[in-house]
Amino acid sequence: MNLPTLPDTLREQHSGKGWPLALVGSLLLLVSGLLSWSFDPSILGDISIAFWPASLQLFAMILGAVGVLLALMHRGPLHRLGDWFDTALGLRALGTGSLLFVVFSLVAIASEAGGLVNVNPGGWLALAGALLLTVGARFVPQRQLNSFAKAKANPVLEIVVIVLGMAAILFGAAYVLGRDDPWIFVGFLVMAAVAFMALARAGFFTWMSHVAQRHRHVLTLAAFVVAFLFPFTQDGSDANMSIATQVLIFAATAIGLNIVVGLAGLLDLGYIAFLGSGAYVGAMMSNAASATIGWKPPFIVVMLIGACVAATLGLIIGSPTLRVSGDYLAIVTLAFGEIFRLSMFNLDGNNGPDLTNGPNGIPGIPDLNLFGFDFGKPHTVFGIQLGRFSNYYFILLLLIGFIILVFTRLNNSRIGRGWVAIREDERAAEAMGVNTFGLKLLGFAVGAFLAGLAGTIKAHQDTAASPDQYIFLESAFLLAAVVLGGMGTVAGVLIGATILKLLPEKLRFFSEYRLLLFGLLLVIMMRVRPEGLIASKRRQLEFHEDDEELAQEVQADHLIDAAPEAAR
Amino acid sequence: MTVIDTEVQDGRARPQRGAKVLDAEQVTMRFGGLVAVNKVDFDVHEGEIVGLIGPNGAGKTTFFNCLTGMYKPTSGTVKFYGEVLPPKPRAVVKAGMARTFQNIRLFGNMTALENVMVGRYCRTTSGAITSVLHGPKYRREEAESRSRAQELLDFVGLGKSSELLARNMPYGDQRRLEIARALATDPKLILLDEPTAGMNPLETQQAMDLIFKIRDQGLAVVVIEHDMRFIFQLCDRVLCLVRGEALVWGTPGEVQSDPRVVEAYIGGSELEDDEDEVQA
Ligand SMILES: Nc1ncnc2c1ncn2[C@@H]1O[C@H](COP(=O)(O)OP(=O)(O)OP(=O)(O)O)[C@@H](O)[C@H]1O
Ligand SMILES: [Mg+2]
Numbered sequence: 001m002n003l004p005t006l007p008d009t010l011r012e013q014h015s016g017k018g019w020p021l022a023l024v025g026s027l028l029l030l031v032s033g034l035l036s037w038s039f040d041p042s043i044l045g046d047i048s049i050a051f052w053p054a055s056l057q058l059f060a061m062i063l064g065a066v067g068v069l070l071a072l073m074h075r076g077p078l079h080r081l082g083d084w085f086d087t088a089l090g091l092r093a094l095g096t097g098s099l100l101f102v103v104f105s106l107v108a109i110a111s112e113a114g115g116l117v118n119v120n121p122g123g124w125l126a127l128a129g130a131l132l133l134t135v136g137a138r139f140v141p142q143r144q145l146n147s148f149a150k151a152k153a154n155p156v157l158e159i160v161v162i163v164l165g166m167a168a169i170l171f172g173a174a175y176v177l178g179r180d181d182p183w184i185f186v187g188f189l190v191m192a193a194v195a196f197m198a199l200a201r202a203g204f205f206t207w208m209s210h211v212a213q214r215h216r217h218v219l220t221l222a223a224f225v226v227a228f229l230f231p232f233t234q235d236g237s238d239a240n241m242s243i244a245t246q247v248l249i250f251a252a253t254a255i256g257l258n259i260v261v262g263l264a265g266l267l268d269l270g271y272i273a274f275l276g277s278g279a280y281v282g283a284m285m286s287n288a289a290s291a292t293i294g295w296k297p298p299f300i301v302v303m304l305i306g307a308c309v310a311a312t313l314g315l316i317i318g319s320p321t322l323r324v325s326g327d328y329l330a331i332v333t334l335a336f337g338e339i340f341r342l343s344m345f346n347l348d349g350n351n352g353p354d355l356t357n358g359p360n361g362i363p364g365i366p367d368l369n370l371f372g373f374d375f376g377k378p379h380t381v382f383g384i385q386l387g388r389f390s391n392y393y394f395i396l397l398l399l400i401g402f403i404i405l406v407f408t409r410l411n412n413s414r415i416g417r418g419w420v421a422i423r424e425d426e427r428a429a430e431a432m433g434v435n436t437f438g439l440k441l442l443g444f445a446v447g448a449f450l451a452g453l454a455g456t457i458k459a460h461q462d463t464a465a466s467p468d469q470y471i472f473l474e475s476a477f478l479l480a481a482v483v484l485g486g487m488g489t490v491a492g493v494l495i496g497a498t499i500l501k502l503l504p505e506k507l508r509f510f511s512e513y514r515l516l517l518f519g520l521l522l523v524i525m526m527r528v529r530p531e532g533l534i535a536s537k538r539r540q541l542e543f544h545e546d547d548e549e550l551a552q553e554v555q556a557d558h559l560i561d562a563a564p565e566a567a568r
Numbered sequence: 569m570t571v572i573d574t575e576v577q578d579g580r581a582r583p584q585r586g587a588k589v590l591d592a593e594q595v596t597m598r599f600g601g602l603v604a605v606n607k608v609d610f611d612v613h614e615g616e617i618v619g620l621i622g623p624n625g626a627g628k629t630t631f632f633n634c635l636t637g638m639y640k641p642t643s644g645t646v647k648f649y650g651e652v653l654p655p656k657p658r659a660v661v662k663a664g665m666a667r668t669f670q671n672i673r674l675f676g677n678m679t680a681l682e683n684v685m686v687g688r689y690c691r692t693t694s695g696a697i698t699s700v701l702h703g704p705k706y707r708r709e710e711a712e713s714r715s716r717a718q719e720l721l722d723f724v725g726l727g728k729s730s731e732l733l734a735r736n737m738p739y740g741d742q743r744r745l746e747i748a749r750a751l752a753t754d755p756k757l758i759l760l761d762e763p764t765a766g767m768n769p770l771e772t773q774q775a776m777d778l779i780f781k782i783r784d785q786g787l788a789v790v791v792i793e794h795d796m797r798f799i800f801q802l803c804d805r806v807l808c809l810v811r812g813e814a815l816v817w818g819t820p821g822e823v824q825s826d827p828r829v830v831e832a833y834i835g836g837s838e839l840e841d842d843e844d845e846v847q848a
Contacts, residue, residue, distance in 0.1 A: 406700050413699035413706065414685075414692055414713070421675050421686045428673040431638060433661035433690030433753050442696060541677040541733070548736075555679075555733045 019075050021136025022091050026067025028129025029098060033061035035122030037105070043112040045184055048120070055184045056105045059191035060126050063098045066195050067133055070094065070202060074140060088142040090202025095134035097194030102130040104190055108183040145203070147556065148210045158211045159218055165208075166222040174233040176506075177240040185506050227397055231390040232382070241389035243505045248396040249458050251497035254481040255403050255490060256450035261479065262488035262539065263411055264443025265423040266322070267330040270337025271478055274310040274448040276470035278455020280344060281306035283362040283465035284355065290362050292355050299368060303456045310452025311445045313340075318444040322437060337475050344467040361466025368395070368460045375460070392461045399457060403450050404490050410446070411488075419443060420538060480518060484525055486532030488539045495533055585804075586614030587649070589757050589788045590635070590665070595644035597627070597634050597812075604630040606812040607644070612757060617779065617789045619803035619820075621796070623833055627812040628792045629670055632759055636660050636667050648757075662690050666750035670761040670792070672742050676735035680726055680745050683734050684717035687752025720748040724778060740771040747778065757788045764795060776802055800824055808832070 037047040037057055045055040053061055072078045074087035106123055110116045172192065179185045199205065212219050234240055257271045284293045285302045297305075313336075321332045348358025356362065367376030367388070375391040410416050418439045421429035430436050459465045477500055485496025504514050525532070531540045537554045544550050590612040597605040604627040612618050620628050633639040635646055640655035647653070648663050666687075675683050692713060698706040721727050724744040729737060734745060743763055750758055763779070764772045772795065779802060783789055793799045799806060800820040808816045808823055810832040816823050823829055 409700045409702065410696065414689060414694055414709065415696060415699055417678070417682055417686055418689055420678055420682075421689075424675040424677060425673050427638070428669065428675070429686065431636065431657045431661070431667060431669075431673075432687050432749060433658055433666075434686060435658060435689075446696060538677050541735075545676075551733055551736050555731070555736055 018136050018139025018141070019071065021132050022095070022140055023068065023071040023136075025095070025129045025131070025133030025136055026064050026071055028064070028125055028132060029060050029067060029102075030064030030129075032122050032126035032129055033057040033064065035125060036120040037122040037126070038109050038113055038118050038120055040113040040118055044108060045179075045181060047109075047122075055179075055181075056108065056187050057122065059101065059187055060098075060105070063094065063101060063191060063194060064129065066198055067091065067094050067098070070198070074143070082143055083146050084148065084207065085202045085204060086142065086145055087202055088137070088140045090198045090204075091133070091137035091140055093201040094194065094198035095130070095137040097190075097197055098130040099134050101187070101190050101194055102126045105187060108187065112183065148203075148207050155215070158215060161208075161211065162215060162219055162222050166226045170226045170229060170233070173230065177234075177243065179506075182507055182509060224397070224401065228394075231386050231393055232384050234390070235384070238387035238389045241387060241393055243502065245389050245392045245396055245461060246505075247498055247501045248393065248400055249454060249461070250478070250481070250501045251494050252396065252400045252403050252454045253451050254478050254485075254493045254497045255400070255407055256447050256454070257478050258482050258487065258490075258493050259407055259410065259450070260443055260447035261482050262486075262493075262536070263407075263416060263419045264440055264447075265326075265419065266440060266444060267326055268333045268444070268447070268475075269330050269472075269479065270317075270333040270335070270340070270475055271447070271451060272470045272472075272474040273337045273340035274314060274451035275455040275458065275474075276340055276344065276465075277310045277313055278306035278452030279459040279462075279465045279469070280356060280362070280455075281309050281452070282456035282459035283365050286362075286365045286460070288362055288365045290357055290360075290364065292357070292362070299370060299456075303453055306456035307449045307452035310455065311449040314445045314448030315441065318441050322440045322444065334472070337470075337472055341467050341470055341472075344470070356465075356467070359467060361464055361468075362459075363464040363466075365459055365463045365465070367463075368392075368457075370395075389461075392457070395457060396461075399454060403454075406446065406450065407490055415439060415442065423542065477518075480522060482532075483522065484532060486534040486536060486539070488536035489532070489534050492532050492534035492536075585616055588613055589649060590790075591647040591650075592635060593645050593647075595631065595634050595646065596642045597630050597639055598642045603812050605634060605641070605809075608807075608809070608812075608814045609817075610635075610807060610814075612788045612790055614756075614788055615783065615786060616804050617783050617791065617802055619799040619806040620790060620792045620809065621794070621799055621806060621823075621829075622809035622815075625811075626809040628809055629761055630812075631809065632667060632761055632790075632792065636665060636759065658690065661753050661755075664754065664756035665759065666753045666755035666757075667759040668743070668746040668750050668761055668763060670765065672739075672746055674734040674742055674746060674749070676733070678734060679730065680721060680732050680734060680737065680748075681714070681717050681730040683745060684720050684748050684752045685713050687720075687749040688713040688716060691752075691754055717748075717752060720751050721745075723751070723781070724748045725774070740767050743767065743775070744778065747782075751782070755787065757790070758782060759790045761792045762794065763791065764793065764798060772798060796824075 033053040034051050034057075036049060038044070039048060041048040047054050047057050069078070070087045070090045073081045073085060074091070075082070102123075106116065106119055106127065109119050109123060176185065176188050179188065230244065231241060253271070253275050257268065260266050260268045260271070282302055284291055285296055285305065287296055317332060317336050321329045344356045345359055347353060347355040350358075367374060369375065373391075375395070376388055378385050378387045379391065380386070418429070418434045421432070421434055422436050422439060426436055462469070481496035481500045482493055483496075484499065485494065486492025500518070504511055510517065529535075531543045535543075541551060541554060588611055590610070592608065592610040594607045594609060595605055596603065596607055608631060610631075620631070622628050630639065634641040637653060637655045637657045637660040645652055648660075648665060651663075653660050653663055675686060678686070692709040694703075694706045694709045697703070718727070718730060721730050724747055726741055726744055726748065729741060734742065737745065743765075747758075747760065747763065760779070764775045767775060776798060779789055779791065791799065791802065803820055805818060806816075806820050806823040807814055808826075808829050815828055815832060816826045
């Protein structure tokens with residue numbers, strides 16, 4: 001690469017102070033974590049002891065470490081990496097974000113301990129560091145970058161990065177679930193968001209997507225290993241595992257919905273009904289005292305029946321409505337969701353057959369028992385006790401793996417191409433011989449099938465099925481997870497589902513404002529990033545139909561989801 | 569009415585005309601009070617290039633839409649190899665009739681290769697289950713679709729552009745890509761709606777060569793064009809539509825010399841293709 005020409009060299013001279021300032025700021029942040037932040041040992045997980053960083057101190061150190069890393073990549077021992085990553089932009093984002101984080105921390109200390117007088121030098125040092133970093137980063141000049149498309153791959157390094165990243169996710173998840181103090185919880189989220197933004201601005205995730213493309217299988221495997229290891233970090237505690245299983249059920253359903261919404265491009269506002277029909281089938285065909293069907297086949301058969309019932313319902317709803325335009329489908333599915341709930345409410349023997357016990361639902365569903373493995377009992381593996389929810393966690397992990405497989409493989413098949421064509425121009429697709437109606441119906445039915453599958457497990461895990469679990473709000477949340485996370489991607493929906501399920505569990509205090517906040521969040525997302533947190537490239541293009549630059553960029557990177565995995 | 573033309577054109581010998589591919593009888597299309605196509609008879613034989621001309625708003629595109637099942641004609645029948653086609657675009661494509669659009673309708677956010685592969689959709693049958701399991705059928709069809717699509721891109725001269733997004737391609741390439749996509753459906757008859765609109769003279773010449781090449785593959789071709797020189801050099805027979813009615817239907821020589829054609833153009837619009845031509 002050529003060196004920057006005259007105007008840039010001038011800027012370089014002028015801004016020679018930027019880099020040292022940023023480096024010193026980052027180092028101060030790093031060091032501040034080692035000092036005491038507050039007099040009061042009883043608040044925020046004890047941040048009063050020097051050289052024993054906890055909670056907020058630890059987070060500040062992480063941000064400081066990211067800053068040092070970026071600064072040394074800009075100039076210094078790691079400067080060769082600076083040819084690839086936009087360290088200047090990364091430092092700028094990190095500066096602003098760290099400032100935000102430190103201010104948040106000071107507010108937390110002040111509000112917990114009663115006033116800023118309780119802040120020790122460590123806290124003020126962190127503030128000074130963040131300020132220096134913010135100011136310094138403004139003056140760090142941008143360097144000329146190479147494109148990742150031209151980067152020589154170093155498989156060992158890349159796999160190490162994948163493994164480290166996954167380990168970080170595992171520890172982060174275990175750590176954050178263990179925090180009960182909302183200040184620490186939110187502080188962690190702020191820190192994670194800041195670090196994420198800084199790395200994103202530096203182009204780290206663009207590189208990661210290239211890496212992911214090259215090591216798709218390693219990445220998938222690593223993700224599953226991490227997810228598999230998660231229960232072992234919980235010391236037999238079932239509290240967090242209960243949340244984790246709920247997240248998994250929710251995520252599995254949301255990925256199923258993403259086939260309908262993100263791939264087939266259909267708006268389904270009553271998707272929860274399919275989960276519900278699976279759950280009711282699971283409940284009716286269980287050994288529960290109030291189960292209404294005396295027949296109890298093996299669970300795998302129950303799962304299939306539940307899924308087929310849901311898919312049949314999907315076909316019944318879909319076949320008349322999918323012929324007409326999308327808006328009607330939204331209304332019909334909305335109504336269908338309500339009809340489902342009301343039917344479950346009323347099929348109690350007084351009106352029609354007794355299938356669901358009406359408003360009482362079907363309680364007391366026994367735990368699953370597969371091949372002699374009782375899901376209700378704790379098991380000890382490698383000396384670590386795994387409770388009831390861990391058992392469900394593992395079977396749900398299998399389920400989610402299956403759903404992801406269906407999602408990605410359909411997406412990369414002839415069917416997936418048909419769906420894209422329909423989303424792009426339905427009339428043209430029809431004129432090219434694509435069976436538009438059949439494909440839409442297929443998307444709808446596959447989505448329903450997968451939700452039904454998840455529902456049968458959910459019934460056992462909840463030990464009950466009742467109408468009030470399957471209300472419209474749940475459908476809305478599922479859709480929100482898809483829209484927030486990213487239409488057409490698995491990773492995005494996993495993140496969206498985790499956010500939407502985990503936050504309310506951990507932040508009980510805001511449960512009253514939950515809907516308000518989610519509404520706000522969605523509105524903001526629609527304004528700034530309509531394609532979702534982790535967007536599929538194709539969806540991103542669709543949302544930015546006249547962004548030439550983006551189109552060129554995506555083209556240079558290749559369409560990742562279009563990568564022909566099976567073309568051999 | 570069928571004169572077998574053996575004239576030598578462009579240095580190419582015309583292949584002998586074969587069986588009747590398309591036969592439209594008394595096709596009429598009404599939009600409320602407007603009769604866009606009025607009792608038009610039309611037929612195309614194997615190995616033939618037929619032109620469709622007429623001033624703006626004459627009903628050419630509407631006639632195409634009637635032939636390809638996009639519109640259900642108010643009256644009249646369209647027969648393909650002697651069988652009446654249902655007015656469903658998909659059935660028409662499946663039977664072997666493919667088209668391009670006057671206002672390009674590519675799938676902009678797909679790559680060139682993917683666009684052509686969508687054209688293969690109706691000739692492949694892998695369903696959801698084999699796609700999820702990556703069964704042998706899926707593998708075979710996927711590989712076949714891919715190689716055939718690449719072959720077609722090479723055929724229309726876009727072999728090197730397969731990874732480009734359709735929306736990033738130059739205009740002329742987009743027109744050729746639409747042709748490749750239509751060819752991917754394995755048609756016996758291809759209908760091109762203004763394939764050279766917006767092209768420069770060089771590209772127009774390439775388009776003409778491409779159409780001859782398609783004909784030489786044994787396909788029948790119908791072309792709508794405003795460029796008269798292009799039409800008269802290319803076509804074996806020409807139908808001139810004016811206000812929805814078939815004015816003249818014959819060899820290029822006959823149509824060219826017919827005073828009514830000249831009058832229709834001068835009266836309503838222009839004979840030569842102009843830059844300011846309206847695109848519907
Ligand atoms: N869907 C429709 N509804 C109502 N009127 C229509 C419709 N489609 C076409 N028309 C009318 O039918 C007439 C013929 O239009 P058509 O597009 O077939 O003309 P054309 O010969 O293709 O013209 P051009 O050379 O400009 O492409 C026009 O007057 C047009 O306004
Ligand atoms: Mg037209």
